């Protein structure tokens with residue numbers, strides 16, 4: 001099943017627009033996982049098991065694995081997800097961008113090595129840098145209006161009378177999405193821009209990080225980004241779920257589940 005169909009099915013099956021981010025920071029992992037050869041794998045799979053019925057996608061951020069030489073554990077996590085929860089899309093967050101020949105290798109890394117359903121990419125090297133991804137029948141999620149404050153430095157520059165991020169949205173909607181496999185990244189920290197992007201791209205899915213640890217407003221995000229069907233979004237939260245402070249009697253996985261469940265509820269209240 002291609003990424004968009006799988007995402008549509010996961011939205012419906014789990015009644016969820018929540019994407020659970022897998023950003024395993026060794027310094028924040030519970031003590032039993034630190035300094036062990038497969039601690040990242042055991043932590044991430046426990047989080048997956050605790051939240052798989054609440055999520056529409058999982059999104060590992062590759063830097064947290066690569067920085068520690070833990071790509072092998074990411075391969076095993078990806079295989080675990082595909083095997084145990086084949087109906088939940090796996091988004092590899094690697095934000096690559098390079099010339100075509102190199103992009104071809106990055107696409108193989110995402111789709112072949114990790115078996116990802118979709119990958120995040122940077123648009124700034126232009127069409128030939130994203131074409132190698134398009135050749136696979138998988139998802140391509142293009143950075144548009146990122147959640148960080150510095151995103152405004154370039155994405156907000158006015159070009160031909162409108163901000164650059166809107167040109168990216170238009171380009172992806174009009175040209176790059178000819179096979180219907182694209183999505184865009186728009187930060188929850190900028191609901192007005194989510195609204196503007198939604199107006200440009202119709203029902204195209206939006207990956208929306210920035211709630212939770214970055215403080216984005218869930219209600220404003222959902223109101224700005226929902227489609228007529230009340231879907232259209234993968235609203236990502238990583239640290240707020242992974243490192244939820246356990247309450248009395250809870251362990252880290254139960255705390256992660258509680259926060260994921262609360263987050264899904266708030267999202268659904270405004271769909």
Ligand SMILES: O=C(O)c1cc(=O)[nH]c(=O)n1[C@@H]1O[C@H](COP(=O)(O)O)[C@@H](O)[C@H]1O
Pocket residue numbers: 021023061093095120145146147148185186187209210211212213214236237238239240
């Ligand atoms: O592409 C992304 O996922 C992404 C884009 C963006 O604009 N902002 C953003 O925070 N992200 C990623 O989303 C996750 C956010 O994590 P939390 O702030 O802990 O929820 C991290 O993995 C970021 O790398």
